[in-house]
Amino acid sequence: MFYQMKKILMESIPILTILMIIEIFGGQVLNSQLERFVVFPILLMFIPVINGVCGNIGSILGARVSSGLHVGYITPDFRGKELRENVIGVLILALLTFLFLGCLVYVISTSFKLVFIMMGAGLLLTFGMICLCIPTAMISFSKGIDPDNVVIPILTTGADVLGILCLLLMIKLVGI
Amino acid sequence: MSIKNLVRQSFPLLIILGIAEMLTGGILSNMATMFKDTPGLIVIVPAIIDLRGNINAALGSRLGSAAHLGLIGVKKVFNNETKENVKASVFLSVGTALLLGFLGWLTSIALGYNANALILITVTLIAGTLAGLILAVATVGIVVVSFKRGLDPDNVTGPFLATFGDIVTVICLFGTVILIGGV
Numbered sequence: 333m334f335y336q337m338k339k340i341l342m343e344s345i346p347i348l349t350i351l352m353i354i355e356i357f358g359g360q361v362l363n364s365q366l367e368r369f370v371v372f373p374i375l376l377m378f379i380p381v382i383n384g385v386c387g388n389i390g391s392i393l394g395a396r397v398s399s400g401l402h403v404g405y406i407t408p409d410f411r412g413k414e415l416r417e418n419v420i421g422v423l424i425l426a427l428l429t430f431l432f433l434g435c436l437v438y439v440i441s442t443s444f445k446l447v448f449i450m451m452g453a454g455l456l457l458t459f460g461m462i463c464l465c466i467p468t469a470m471i472s473f474s475k476g477i478d479p480d481n482v483v484i485p486i487l488t489t490g491a492d493v494l495g496i497l498c499l500l501l502m503i504k505l506v507g508i
Numbered sequence: 509m510s511i512k513n514l515v516r517q518s519f520p521l522l523i524i525l526g527i528a529e530m531l532t533g534g535i536l537s538n539m540a541t542m543f544k545d546t547p548g549l550i551v552i553v554p555a556i557i558d559l560r561g562n563i564n565a566a567l568g569s570r571l572g573s574a575a576h577l578g579l580i581g582v583k584k585v586f587n588n589e590t591k592e593n594v595k596a597s598v599f600l601s602v603g604t605a606l607l608l609g610f611l612g613w614l615t616s617i618a619l620g621y622n623a624n625a626l627i628l629i630t631v632t633l634i635a636g637t638l639a640g641l642i643l644a645v646a647t648v649g650i651v652v653v654s655f656k657r658g659l660d661p662d663n664v665t666g667p668f669l670a671t672f673g674d675i676v677t678v679i680c681l682f683g684t685v686i687l688i689g690g691v
Contacts, residue, residue: 352559384670391667391669480570
């Protein structure tokens with residue numbers, strides 16, 4: 333049999349424990365700092381959306397790259413057409429999704445500043461997801477760890493933590 | 509071809525789930541009063557939501573790889589490979605729920621909340637196990653549906669579980685807190 337419960341547990345428990353601790357403390361920082369930074373309540377609504385959408389995009393990429401590594405059409409050397417196509421694919425996906433969400437934000441708020449913040453933070457975070465996904469997948473696969481067990485957990489937790497940073501950065505840049 | 513399929517299969521899902529994500533945020537803010545009544549709960553909420561999504565999105569990702577490897581397919585979904593994967597996922601849900609309850613209690617004490625260890629661990633254990641079971645079954649369901657519709661499971665399980673996982677976990681947490689509060 334290809335999958336063994338013991339191997340899945342041995343690979344998942346350490347990483348999930350670390351991510352749990354990051355998430356507990358990340359949650360604390362978020363709660364204590366957020367209200368100081370965020371003046372407009374609508375910006376608070378951006379957080380779950382940006383984190384969620386980018387976490388989703390990251391997990392699609394993670395799942396696809398993991399499958400590619402398992403089957404062998406993606407090799408753990410950061411090269412190849414398949415890998416490039418997957419990265420371009422998620423970039424297009426992110427662009428379309430945040431374009432749509434940007435329009436939605438404009439309809440709700442009629443403020444281009446908010447649209448820029450939403451789209452900028454989302455695309456920045458997508459870029460972060462790609463930079464986090466590919467090395468994690470390649471390294472874990474090279475070390476004999478199933479990338480399916482580690483890549484998506486790291487990406488979704490990463491999206492939660494980095495998403496707030498991207499949003500705060502865009503708020504600073506756009507100046508609201 | 510690969511890019512086209514990826515965008516076509518995932519884009520509608522991302523939009524729908526993005527909107528669902530806003531609604532979950534709404535439910536969560538309604539739960540805020542409940543957080544105040546149960547000290548320490550606020551500490552574990554982000555982590556328990558994240559974990560449930562992580563564990564089951566990883567399950568979905570493994571089943572996606574299994575599909576690409578030809579280990580599971582349209583006519584052989586409920587075989588030993590799937591069972592082993594689901595078992596591992598449920599084990600992880602229960603184990604991490606216990607650990608999270610304990611870590612959450614330690615953190616609450618460190619932060620000076622007047623948290624009750626027994627209540628926190630019971631809440632995470634019941635809510636975590638319940639949500640874990642529902643989501644593990646849902647994962648296999650999504651894989652079956654994507655097979656039937658000719659979709660690549662890798663394009664749909666991740667987004668679906670991350671978002672659906674949030675909603676299910678929030679509801680389970682909500683239910684458990686009401687249940688415990690009534691005792």
